[in-house]
Amino acid sequence: MLRSWVVMPTRLPLIHRRCHTCGSERFRTAGKFRVNAHHKLIDVWLLALCTECGETAKLAVLERANVRSIPPALLGRLHDNDPALAAELLQDPEIRRRQRIALDWDGAWRLDTGGPDRLDEEVTDVSVHFAARIPVRPARLIAEGCRLPRAEVERLITKGELVSAVRLTGRLSNDFTFTLKR
Secondary structure, eight states, X not given: OEEEEEEEESSOOEEEXXXXXXXXOEEEOOSOEEXXXXXXXXXXXXXXXXXXXXXXXXXXXXXXXXXXXXXXXXXXXXHTTOHHHHHHHHTOHHHHHHHTOEEEOTTSEEEEOSXXXXXXXXXXXXXXXXXXXXXXXXXXXXXXXXXXXXXXXXXXXXXXXXEESSOSSSOBOSOEEEEEEO
């Protein structure tokens, strides 16, 4: 029987970036944008606050863009401070590269296994879907979902009782399936 698990974000991730005021390495964002117009040009920043001193950092989303080139729906979402849009923009690799930031997803996601787990069956197939690009170690997901210690999951991988088409070591942020044989 195929079971479905979903990795879902619970909040926006922390942002790794050095604070110029206190030297802290973490910022949090509530999904607020600053939109500034210069005649026919527009700048948009995602605002983030230092977790230590509260200093505001501006992460550039658009710089000197022509107002007519921005779809009205997007402009409306920016003015409405849409947190879903903030989540989308934070996951954009181009914005992260330009701003030299990394995301910290610790404590910002949860695993939904769809109810009480009964993994007593001899062979269990599980499909894991990521609702957002959250980099997580598959062994950690499997340990949490099956309610096993991580060392036990590592032992099952080594013995060949836990198999997948993808590597179960390292981090993944893409959907995958695995089979647990007992």
